[in-house]
Amino acid sequence: xxxxxxxxxxxxxxxxxxxxxxxxxxxxxxxxxxxxxxxxxxxxxxxxxxxxxxxxxxxxxxxxxxxxxxxxxxxxxxxxxxxxxxxxxxxxxxxxxxxxxxxxxxxxxxxxxxxxxxxxxxxxxxxxxxxxxxxxxxxxxxxxxxxxxxxxxxxxxxxxxxxxxxxxxxxxxxxxxxxxxxxxxxxxxxxxxxxxxxxxxxxxxxxxxx
Numbered sequence: 001x002x003x004x005x006x007x008x009x010x011x012x013x014x015x016x017x018x019x020x021x022x023x024x025x026x027x028x029x030x031x032x033x034x035x036x037x038x039x040x041x042x043x044x045x046x047x048x049x050x051x052x053x054x055x056x057x058x059x060x061x062x063x064x065x066x067x068x069x070x071x072x073x074x075x076x077x078x079x080x081x082x083x084x085x086x087x088x089x090x091x092x093x094x095x096x097x098x099x100x101x102x103x104x105x106x107x108x109x110x111x112x113x114x115x116x117x118x119x120x121x122x123x124x125x126x127x128x129x130x131x132x133x134x135x136x137x138x139x140x141x142x143x144x145x146x147x148x149x150x151x152x153x154x155x156x157x158x159x160x161x162x163x164x165x166x167x168x169x170x171x172x173x174x175x176x177x178x179x180x181x182x183x184x185x186x187x188x189x190x191x192x193x194x195x196x197x198x199x200x201x202x203x204x205x206x207x208x209x210x
Contacts, residue, residue, distance in 0.1 A: 026149040031156030038187035043128040
């Protein structure tokens with residue numbers, strides 16, 4: 001049995017060494033690429049602008065609700081005012097009932113607007129996020145193929161236990177700088193940091209802003 005196993009193990013080791021010799025592995029920091037890519041900054045600015053518009057609309061709707069609530073309370077008070085005639089009090093009561101229905105409709109409209117606008121904002125975020133990630137993946141693939149690498153590992157990736165996916169890398173074959181330069185080529189001057197390879201903590205792309 002030993003005479004059979006030893007040659008087989010040796011053959012497997014040789015095959016493994018041969019495969020390793022043919023595989024060129026590089027690393028890249030996808031997290032850094034994502035936050036440093038100028039399109040991420042532009043996307044975040046667009047999301048923030050849209051969020052401000054939503055907040056402005058909501059503020060206006062809530063101000064209208066406050067005004068309507070004050071009018072409703074005044075109508076209720078007038079409907080109990082004994083200085084007014086019975087007919088006038090009845091008119092105030094009917095007006096108060098109508099105002100109450102108006103307030104309920106406005107509250108429902110505000111709730112619907114908040115839910116739909118948040119859903120639309122989340123969808124916009126997902127579209128922008130996925131588009132940026134796809135462009136980063138394409139840039140990494142282009143750089144890796146040009147340099148003859150067959151495998152690229154993400155040094156920023158983590159396991160489900162929030163531990164580093166990649167335990168050690170010398171950094172000698174890190175492609176982050178090359179890929180970032182490719183991504184930011186042709187970007188507007190004000191859309192990237194002065195040193196695009198080491199930005200000063202740009203904001204993450206989030207639905208609700210930084």
